[in-house]
Amino acid sequence: MDIIKKVNDIAVEFFDDNNSRFASKMGTSETNIRNYRSKIIPKVDFIVRLCNELEISLEWMFNNSGPMRVIQTETLKPVAGQPVIQTEHRKDEGVPLYDSSAQLSLVDLFEGHGSIIDYITIPGLPKSDGALHIKGDSMYPLLKSGDIAIYKKVRNIEDGIFYGEMYLLSVNIDGDDATMVRYIQKSDLGVEYVRLVSQHINHSPKDMHLKHIKALALIKASIRINSMH
Structure with a gap:
């Protein structure tokens, strides 16, 4: 590097x-x-x-x-050299885009309960497992609500984290599930904790015990659609 x-x-x-x-x-x-x-x-x-x-x-x-x-596209029409969101659901042609409007946790999604609404193809994209529309402003301006995050699932949370990278994660605290996007950094509280860091200046970093993280995925790429016309 x-x-x-x-x-x-x-x-x-x-x-x-x-x-x-x-x-x-x-x-x-x-x-x-x-x-x-x-x-x-x-x-x-x-x-x-x-x-x-x-x-x-x-x-x-x-x-x-x-x-x-950063790869962006202005419309949903195919443009040479740009991301193409397929209009037909053909598994062999791209990364599945899941319906994020359903009230499902990331755990549910990883267990195969999500609904695929489309497939995305980007030339040169690293191996990925799926894609979701982002909600919230915690990573603004890098990611805006409505952007598409393309991710690769992390199978082993304790050993599979690359500190400093951006992740999609599902956490459960006191029985409440939440899905979020954060940078993951090392925590001063010890190896059983990680520090979750937002891009937005109004969101403070938070140290969290690994036991509260129920699902984790490394964000490989993002897509911002600037216009639907």
């Missing part, structure tokens, strides 16, 4: 190799930008903010997976 090289790629792609414009966009100094392009790896919060500002894929940035830019 060569972050410095990718910062250079971003400088060329978005700012015509101009450090001053790059610095102005990110609210930092030209000295910092020069350092990030040559010898200093930026902090994670800067990288995440950079990806949010320019709609750069975190998968590309951290995992060398997929295109640089």
